[in-house]
Amino acid sequence: MTNLIWLAIAFPLIGVFINGVFGKKLGEKTNGWLAVSMVALSFIIGLLAFLQVPNLPEHQQTVDLWRWITIGDFDVHFSLLVDPLSMIMTLVVTGVGLLIHIYAIGYMHGDEGVSRFFTYLNLFIASMLILVLSDNYLGLYVGWELVGACSYLLIGFWFFKDSAADAGKKAFIVNRVGDFGFALGVFLIWTTFGTLQYSGVFEAAGTVSTGVITAITALLFIGAIGKSAQLPLYVWLPDAMEGPTPVSALIHAATMVTAGVYMVARSNVLYALAPQTSMVVAVIGGVTALYAATIALVQFDLKRVLAYSTISQLGYMVMAVGVGAYASGIFHLATHAFFKALLFMAAGSVMHAANDVIDMRRLGGLKNKLPITYWTFVIGGLALAGFPLTAGFFSKDEILAKTFEANIWLYAIGVFTALLTAFYTFRAIFMTFHGEPKDADVAKHLHHETPVMTTPLVILAILSVLGGLMGLPAAFGLPNWLEGWLEPVFETMHRLVPAEAAHLTLGTEVGLMTLSSTLVILGIAAAMWVYLRSPQIAERTAQSAGWAYNLLVHKYYVDEIYDALFVNPARGLGKFFAKVVDMGVIDAVLVDGSAKTVGWLGQIAARWQTGYVRNYVVSIFVGAIVIGAYFFLR
Amino acid sequence: MIPTAWYLLLAAILFSIGAGGVMLRRNTLVILMCVELMMNAVNLTFVAFSHELGSMTGQVFVFMIMTVAAVEAAVGLAILVELYRQTQSVNIDDFDSLKG
Numbered sequence: 045m046t047n048l049i050w051l052a053i054a055f056p057l058i059g060v061f062i063n064g065v066f067g068k069k070l071g072e073k074t075n076g077w078l079a080v081s082m083v084a085l086s087f088i089i090g091l092l093a094f095l096q097v098p099n100l101p102e103h104q105q106t107v108d109l110w111r112w113i114t115i116g117d118f119d120v121h122f123s124l125l126v127d128p129l130s131m132i133m134t135l136v137v138t139g140v141g142l143l144i145h146i147y148a149i150g151y152m153h154g155d156e157g158v159s160r161f162f163t164y165l166n167l168f169i170a171s172m173l174i175l176v177l178s179d180n181y182l183g184l185y186v187g188w189e190l191v192g193a194c195s196y197l198l199i200g201f202w203f204f205k206d207s208a209a210d211a212g213k214k215a216f217i218v219n220r221v222g223d224f225g226f227a228l229g230v231f232l233i234w235t236t237f238g239t240l241q242y243s244g245v246f247e248a249a250g251t252v253s254t255g256v257i258t259a260i261t262a263l264l265f266i267g268a269i270g271k272s273a274q275l276p277l278y279v280w281l282p283d284a285m286e287g288p289t290p291v292s293a294l295i296h297a298a299t300m301v302t303a304g305v306y307m308v309a310r311s312n313v314l315y316a317l318a319p320q321t322s323m324v325v326a327v328i329g330g331v332t333a334l335y336a337a338t339i340a341l342v343q344f345d346l347k348r349v350l351a352y353s354t355i356s357q358l359g360y361m362v363m364a365v366g367v368g369a370y371a372s373g374i375f376h377l378a379t380h381a382f383f384k385a386l387l388f389m390a391a392g393s394v395m396h397a398a399n400d401v402i403d404m405r406r407l408g409g410l411k412n413k414l415p416i417t418y419w420t421f422v423i424g425g426l427a428l429a430g431f432p433l434t435a436g437f438f439s440k441d442e443i444l445a446k447t448f449e450a451n452i453w454l455y456a457i458g459v460f461t462a463l464l465t466a467f468y469t470f471r472a473i474f475m476t477f478h479g480e481p482k483d484a485d486v487a488k489h490l491h492h493e494t495p496v497m498t499t500p501l502v503i504l505a506i507l508s509v510l511g512g513l514m515g516l517p518a519a520f521g522l523p524n525w526l527e528g529w530l531e532p533v534f535e536t537m538h539r540l541v542p543a544e545a546a547h548l549t550l551g552t553e554v555g556l557m558t559l560s561s562t563l564v565i566l567g568i569a570a571a572m573w574v575y576l577r578s579p580q581i582a583e584r585t586a587q588s589a590g591w592a593y594n595l596l597v598h599k600y601y602v603d604e605i606y607d608a609l610f611v612n613p614a615r616g617l618g619k620f621f622a623k624v625v626d627m628g629v630i631d632a633v634l635v636d637g638s639a640k641t642v643g644w645l646g647q648i649a650a651r652w653q654t655g656y657v658r659n660y661v662v663s664i665f666v667g668a669i670v671i672g673a674y675f676f677l678r
Numbered sequence: 679m680i681p682t683a684w685y686l687l688l689a690a691i692l693f694s695i696g697a698g699g700v701m702l703r704r705n706t707l708v709i710l711m712c713v714e715l716m717m718n719a720v721n722l723t724f725v726a727f728s729h730e731l732g733s734m735t736g737q738v739f740v741f742m743i744m745t746v747a748a749v750e751a752a753v754g755l756a757i758l759v760e761l762y763r764q765t766q767s768v769n770i771d772d773f774d775s776l777k778g
Contacts, residue, residue: 656774658702
């Protein structure tokens, strides 16, 4: 079955072809179910291959499809890698993707561009699978760019809205900055190792100087900063919420944005050999987690709260892979995919019911109107906050425990962020679902929930609770299945960089867990106090802490700073080149100038053309004499 | 025996007269005649050198040129007749429709 893993990529591409070419004729229903069935087939193939992995020699198999590029000694094959890590990613992408596809049938119902939407969505699934299944850095890069293109297309799906078109461009351009670094990293890998295949690179990594490895990893990480929305390139993700909600759930929460974390975990050998880069990775992750969480505290757009929490959670994952806890990063990636997709889709359900109103100040009291959405949102929120025994609890605590081992300050940031996370998550829940309806207009025209949208919510809610079983804390003597599963992926790394066996004692781990659980419950209680019991506290705090509140509401003025530092100078430069260089120099001097010069020379030459035959004859004679004289006198 | 140089001198004089006529005269008919004159000056040099060098090549060339000159005169005169019909003039200065 592992040999046929390419079918997992091929099926969504078939969907792309059929929906892309004949989509309009097939009708909305066929479009949706075709796309869903293609992803379902992908998922089944992924699942079968996943079950085969333990039987494979060394738990991995390379599926060489064809020789792709051969230029001199540059030789890249299009080949796929089936191993524990790529299979986990495949299952997350196709599994969560499948549920989101089903949900999208309900959410996109009645939209004009349904066939286009499902074409892009299938294309995204295929691209993401290329990214995670490739066995070399070039394939990874191709997938990396393809998902970026799909993200652009889907953010700007409603391109007739200026804000959506702008957001699409912003995402694409900001990602370009990161991708530039990533491409340089791939070039450097090629010049250093002479191969782009993971296995070849990792085998040879021990023989290369630390400086080169540090440069490679740093360049690759610049790509991850862009794709996984870390400081300072996170600015595109909140704006990406302009896209349809299934897109936010699939691409900008569950899968694409985790590509950076996957890339670092995949390159674990290189990062383990470059402690300086890893330190930078961990610090950027931690700071991003805290930074985004503070912004999420004061947002009023439900989807933006979730967007900032995504950035924050991605920060956790990046911090995890930065401190060398690669398996924990992947664990959180998987659980986060469950609960964040759930939260986004529940938010989409609210939007769908409330006629696209997403401002929490106009919602409220939806608890009884949308019961399934409410309960699944609460479960997702509990998992996001890391409430004990939910999936998010286990994965986040594993990251925090590993961070505690590595760096106490980062741990402090992480645990404080957990408190903020609990607070803003439940602030959103209370503002949206509890209290009285704040806008009579919205309350009156509320739609009902439909099964096609609520079924995926329920499934994801179950996963958000049970997903933690993948990685129970080993310190308690519980089986941490995921860590054991991923172990073969990190074998080379452990061989090259022997790990210090300084594991936490049981007591410390229990202490850490108690501390974070207490903070989470404290955060939820605080949100309950502020937003349910006495809402005036929030307003009073906002007023008394005026400047700090303003700073957060305006997202630390980062967009304005970027406008001033990069966007406006670039625009000015563009204007300069357009007005002065193009119109002034190229157009006026070079183009018009050459035409004028030719005309002027023509006018001069035309004087010789007198029309008197005798003049011509004279010139013929003079010429003949000159030529004759030349040969005669020579 | 007249020296070859004299033949050449005569040819040069004839050629100059022809060239001067082409450049100075306005009557197209006269210009054509002057062209013939120049051609015959060249013929004279060919014959003179042929005699001087004892080679027949120059004389063969002369026959060739005389044939071409006959053809050229026929074509030239035909054009001239047609030009006269169009413009009622044989003045070369009236034929200036190619002027830039």
